[in-house]
Amino acid sequence: MKKILIASLLLGASALAMAKIPAPVLDDAAKAKAAETAAKTAWSGKVDAYALCKSQDRAAAAYYKSAKASGKPTKPAAATPPCADPGPFVYKPVVAGAPAVAAAPAAVPAASPAAKAAPAAPAAPAKKS
Numbered sequence: 213m214k215k216i217l218i219a220s221l222l223l224g225a226s227a228l229a230m231a232k233i234p235a236p237v238l239d240d241a242a243k244a245k246a247a248e249t250a251a252k253t254a255w256s257g258k259v260d261a262y263a264l265c266k267s268q269d270r271a272a273a274a275y276y277k278s279a280k281a282s283g284k285p286t287k288p289a290a291a292t293p294p295c296a297d298p299g300p301f302v303y304k305p306v307v308a309g310a311p312a313v314a315a316a317p318a319a320v321p322a323a324s325p326a327a328k329a330a331p332a333a334p335a336a337p338a339k340k341s
Contacts (some may be wrong), residue, residue, distance in 0.1 A: 265295035
């Protein structure tokens with residue numbers, strides 16, 4: 213029982229100590245390096261997804277080929293989007309003085325008929341101060 217109590221007290225003390233440590237101050241070079249690392253991590257995730265997609269396509273093709281050869285009835289494969297190759301890693305650093313290029317606004321999808329038919333929730337009455 214004493215060991216659990218001591219362990220929980222030490223854990224609580226370390227949590228308090230961690231809460232008081234300020235965030236590290238990063239200079240511009242460190243921020244740029246962190247942004248590049250984040251971009252490279254996102255790109256490698258896309259490459260992994262592309263490799264998975266290609267391997268799934270190969271496995272499905274081999275399955276349908278063997279099923280057709282053995283005479284098993286197979287359902288036609290559901291239409292899937294083609295695998296998107298992310299291409300080579302390209303990082304374009306943002307220059308501090310240049311204005312950021314805003315992405316084009318995405319098209320707003322039309323509301324479904326069910327969403328149009330549903331009444332809007334009444335607004336909460338404002339509190340007097």
